[in-house]
Amino acid sequence: MVTNRIDHTWGMVVDLDRCTGCQACVVACQAENNLAINEKSAFLEKRALEWIRIERYWEGEYPNVKARFIPIMCQHCSNAPCEPVCPVFATYRNDGGLNVQVYNRCIGARYCINNCPYQVRFFNFWHPTWPASFENYLNPDVTVRTRGITEKCTFCVQRLRRGELEVERRAGGRLNDQNMAERNYMPACVQACPTNALTFGDHLDPDTKIRPYFDDVHAHDIHHEQERTTRSYLLLEELATAPNVIYLKKVEPYPIGENEHNG
Amino acid sequence: MKLTRRNFLAWAGLSAIGAVACDAFGDDLKTQSPVNQPEDLVKGRDNWYATLCRHCPSSEGVLVRVMEGRAKKVQGNPKYPINLGKQSARCDAGLQALYHPDRLAGPLLRINGTLQPVGWNIALDKLKEQLETRGEDLVLVTEPLSGPLGTIAGRFAQAFGGSHITFEALSNATYQAAVKNVFDQELLPDLDIGNANFLLSFGADFLSTWISPTRWSIGFGDLRDAEVGSGRGTFVQIDPRFSMTAANADKWLPIKPGMEGHLALSLAHVIVQEKLQADDVDLQALTGGQEAGFLADFSPESIGPKLGWPEAMLGGRSAAESIRELARDFASHRPSLAIGGDSAGAQKNGLFNLEAIYALNYLVGSVGATGGLRFNPKSPLPEWPQPPVVAALAQWQQVVSALNEGKTKLLLVHQADPVYGLPQAVGLEDAIKRTDVFTVSFSPFLDETSALADLILPDRIYLEDWGADTPNPGPGFQVVGIQQPVVNPLSSLDPRSFGDILLSTAQELREDARLPWNNLLEALEESSNALFALDRGSIDAGSEKEFWTKLLRQGGWWDEKTTGPAVKPTEGLYSQIAKGASEPAALGSSEFYLIPFAHNTLLDGRNTHLPWAQSAPDPITTVTWQTWVEVNARRASDMGWREGDVIRIEANGSFIQALLYPNPALPPDVVAVPMGQGRRNGPGYAVGGEERESSNILSILDAALVNETGALAWAGNRVRLAPTGESLRVSKFEGEYAAREIGNQIINNPGEEIIKTVAPGGH
Known part of the structure; x- marks a missing residue:
């Protein structure tokens, strides 16, 4: 039988105080993962595919106004609402703690899309097409999804698998923050992010940079009004989906409405 | 054995038993087990090559993943001191230039008014003929160049009695x-x-x-x-x-x-x-x-x-x-x-x-x-121009005069689209259209300038060519970045390196041009040897050849021990500065200040042919593929204007149209319009938008100059806005994800629920 041993539990920390909304992660993801080109019509139909997206929220209006950015990708929930509703077990949690999508099982029921509170699952309403010459740049490690298939962020599982193959099976080492960064095994968005707002790692590993945040979240349950020691929070935490993506609150020295004190 | 239905079923049954038996191997097979994804079925090896990205004025060091002769991914080079392993969306999108379906396959010559494909021999003969007959006072236009190409371009122009001028729509002059x-x-x-x-x-x-x-x-x-x-x-x-x-x-x-x-x-x-x-x-x-x-x-x-x-x-x-x-x-x-x-x-x-x-x-x-x-130390390679010469608008006005007066009869253009990027008021387009002006473009794509050219000699894309750059600004110490070809052009294309053409042409026609290299690679190798002779910096090598190999592997050379000069103020600096003070004129009634801005991914329009750059939402408005005009949301609402209304933006006697985006943050007397769209000639993805939703704000700017520097005062225009009564849908990302239901409640203020904030020092 295939063992179901947990080798890693991959997770990400997103520091909202650093994210500038620059779109480097968005384009890096599209380039890495063979996403169909979002033509103008895709935006007009509200069917643009972005495995990682930047949401922009306004607060206030001129002159006391803020625009805030947040990158949102699959949260790789440990208690994923998308998984139990799939009629064909196309989506499940794998032994790296990833929420994965088996494309050749997917029958396009779209229950998972409906049940995902983060809206990070995408349906291919059309067969993706590229000009023939663009097919030259398609990543051979990533399946091109056909019409009728649901797709989503994989934390660049192809890079993690390469890492496991090269570092763990061939060299007998273990993937860690350092060799993942040096040898291009980090997810494409994390590698690209110019402000280092995204940090990725294995939170089973006590030495990884993301570990303190996961420890904090695991130790302090906001549902029991326990206060955290870091800026950590989970997206839509009240749903108890147990995401493997932690957000760090944006630091706000001059909140709107405090002009009297800060000018 | 003949394959019958019965045979087939029998073999299929056997192979199923085989698959179960093989599970004894445990981990080795798990990635091929049907419940796991086949990510590592690809057995080929990839190579990562270090080179430079050329899709922004700041050349960033990148690593390019190449597999089976095809470039797959561009990402930051962790060793390169400028960008330290990071990259912008523009670097990633640059890959699409390499495999763009509308790259020019070979030379085009204007025959009877239309550009027609010709062979390289004919095209190069035409170039030489034009250089010989009308080369005097030629103008060679390039992007700002700080590598060997800058030296080559400068000496080439000089050898024919002409001048080398650089173009950048938003110059740093x-x-x-x-x-x-x-x-x-x-x-x-x-x-x-x-x-x-x-x-x-x-x-x-x-x-x-x-x-x-x-x-x-x-x-x-x-x-x-x-x-x-x-x-x-x-x-x-x-x-x-x-x-x-x-x-x-x-x-x-x-x-x-x-x-x-x-x-x-x-x-x-x-x-x-x-x-x-x-x-x-x-x-x-x-x-x-x-x-x-x-x-x-x-x-x-x-x-x-x-x-x-x-x-x-x-x-x-x-x-x-x-x-x-x-x-x-x-x-x-x-x-x-x-x-x-x-x-x-x-x-x-x-x-x-x-x-x-x-x-x-x-x-x-x-x-x-x-x-x-x-501050930055001088380049270790004094032969290369550093900083690159940046031409001000005033110089462009002189070029246009020289063309109109018949003094300059030959215009050579590389990696620049001045017809698009200069205000129409400068009059370059009309000057190029004059019959006594012969224009040669080295662009791999059609653009506004090359569409008017008489001869197009398509250059290689940067991922197919040699080059180098001394970044300006540097990181506080000496850096030389090296660009190497990571793939060959596709067999359907026949581009030639701009640098190589300049060198071979000069050697044939002007032996005294101080251009001794047969190609760009030779010039680079000579510079590599000069760096090796310095015997310091990031590369430790025993021979010139070893140094060259390490230089290519690292993507450049740098010496962190070098430092910039100490800087002191000149006596009475502030009184000097205060003398130049002048206040802007008051805004007329019903006028707006116009602040054009470089688009986050399209920049000044150089990346419009890249669909990844087009489809990356603008960070503030989230608009894609279109030109929009940002107007204060409250003021727009007071005037009865709504998102998507086609607005006429009038300035200096001409106008463009753009779609209204009500921006809650913009001051009420300012309108902002991104650069980049509005191309009429060019490859797929760059052209095709209607005039109402794709326009070039640079075209209507006043050719006003910044005092003393002569650069274009592109943010000093005032405009009037007039709705056309038409309306189009804005192709934006905003609103693709609506406020969602949680439990029994719809989130009332998604911004605060989704993006949590904290005071400094809090958690």
Whole structure:
């Protein structure tokens, strides 16, 4: 039988105080993962595919106004609402703690899309097409999804698998923050992010940079009004989906409405 | 054995048993088990090559993943000192230029009025013939070049008695002039944003497009890191437009366009008056010995009311008090850094603005210090032009005159689209269309300039060609970046290297041209040997050949031990600066200040043919594929204008159209329009939009010049807006994800629910 041993539990920390909304992660993801080109019509139909997206929220209006950015990708929930509703077990949690999508099982029921509170699952309403010459740049490690298939962020599982193959099976080492960064095994968005707002790692590993945040979240349950020691929070935490993506609150020295004190 | 249905089923059954039996191997098979994805079924090996990205003015070091002769992914080179393994969206998108379906396959010659494919022999003969017959006073136009290509282009033009001129729609000429006047430096300084404790930026959209945005973004990440330097730094942006950078500031202060320099001098006045300057500042030199009445004309009381600061922002205090507060914050939270650029330098008084802004760094001791400005040493390769020559608009006006007068009869254009990027008022398009002017383009794609050319000799894409760059600004030490071909052109294409064409042509026609190299590679190898002879820096090698190999593997050479010069102010610097002060003219009724801006991914239009760049939503408006005009949301609503209304933007006797985007943050008297769209000639993805939703704001700008530098004052225009009565849907990302239901409740304020905030030091 295939063992179901947990080798890693991959997770990400997103520091909202650093994210500038620059779109480097968005384009890096599209380039890495063979996403169909979002033509103008895709935006007009509200069917643009972005495995990682930047949401922009306004607060206030001129002159006391803020625009805030947040990158949102699959949260790789440990208690994923998308998984139990799939009629064909196309989506499940794998032994790296990833929420994965088996494309050749997917029958396009779209229950998972409906049940995902983060809206990070995408349906291919059309067969993706590229000009023939663009097919030259398609990543051979990533399946091109056909019409009728649901797709989503994989934390660049192809890079993690390469890492496991090269570092763990061939060299007998273990993937860690350092060799993942040096040898291009980090997810494409994390590698690209110019402000280092995204940090990725294995939170089973006590030495990884993301570990303190996961420890904090695991130790302090906001549902029991326990206060955290870091800026950590989970997206839509009240749903108890147990995401493997932690957000760090944006630091706000001059909140709107405090002009009297800060000018 | 004949394959019958029965046989087939039997074999299928056997193989199923085989699959179960093989499970004994455990882990080795798990990736091929049907419940796991087949990610590692691809057995080929990939190679990662180091080279330079050429899709921004700041060449970033990149690694390109190549598999089976095809480039697959471009990403930052972790060793390259400028971008330290990071990259912008533009670098990734650049891959699409390589495999673009509409690359020109080979040379095109205008025959009977239309461009027709010809062979390279015919095309090169035509080039030589034109050089011989009308080469005198030729003008060779390129992008700013700081590698060997810059040397080659300069000497080539000289050999034929012509001139080499560079083009960039948003040139750095004014910024360079300010750095020269304030710091007496030719090279631009590095900005140590990461170690600053207070960053004050005037107009520079440095997180998006200004100068070296990836490098500044890395610094910005560190600025926001409580563990770096003296804790989380504060960032204040002063900007007439609510840019992406302004959105990321802790505090954004709008300002009347053109008043940036006055505010900076007012801050200096307060710092000196209240004795807030750093301890070792040579006030005697800065003030010229006139400390008592220092910048008296720029007191907060006289400047405050002119800045256009709304009362609602000031919270019951006067503008003068707010200036004082800002000056105290800036001076007391050292290391503090003042920077300026983009619209602040693109006014008629742009040079004054930038000088006044950068001089602030002297007062807080940030010149040549940690958390301040770091100056750069000269290039180790003096043969290469550094900094690259940047032509001002005034020079372009001279070129157009020379074309019209019949003095210049041959125009050679490489990696530049001046017909698109210059205001129509300059008249380049008409000059090129003259029958006595022969234009040669080296563009791999059609664009507005090459579409008018008489001969097109398509260049290689940067991933197929050699090159080098000495970054300006450097990181505070000497850096030479190397660009190498990582793939060959597809067999369906036959481009030739621009540098190689210049070299071979010059050798044939002008033996005295001081261009001894047979191709660009030879020139690069010679420079590599010169670096090897220095015997220092990042590469340790025993021979020239070993050095060359390591140079290519690293993506360049650098020497972190080199440092820039020490910089001191000239005597009476502030009185010099104050002399240039001039206030912008008042806004007419029903007029708006127009602030055009470089698009986050399309920049000045150079990336419009890349679908990844087109489809990356603008950070603030989330609009894609279209041209929009941002108008204050409340003012638009008062006038009855709605999102998607087609608006006529009129200036200087001409107009363009764009779709309205009501922006809640823009000042009511400012409109902002991105550059980039509105191409009429070009490859797929760049063209095809209707005029109503795809237009070029640069075309209607007044050809006004920045005082003294002669650069285009592109942010100094006023416009009138008129709705056309038509409306189109805006192709934006915003609204694709609606507010969602949680439990039984719809989130009322998704911004606050989704993006949580905390006071400094809290959790």
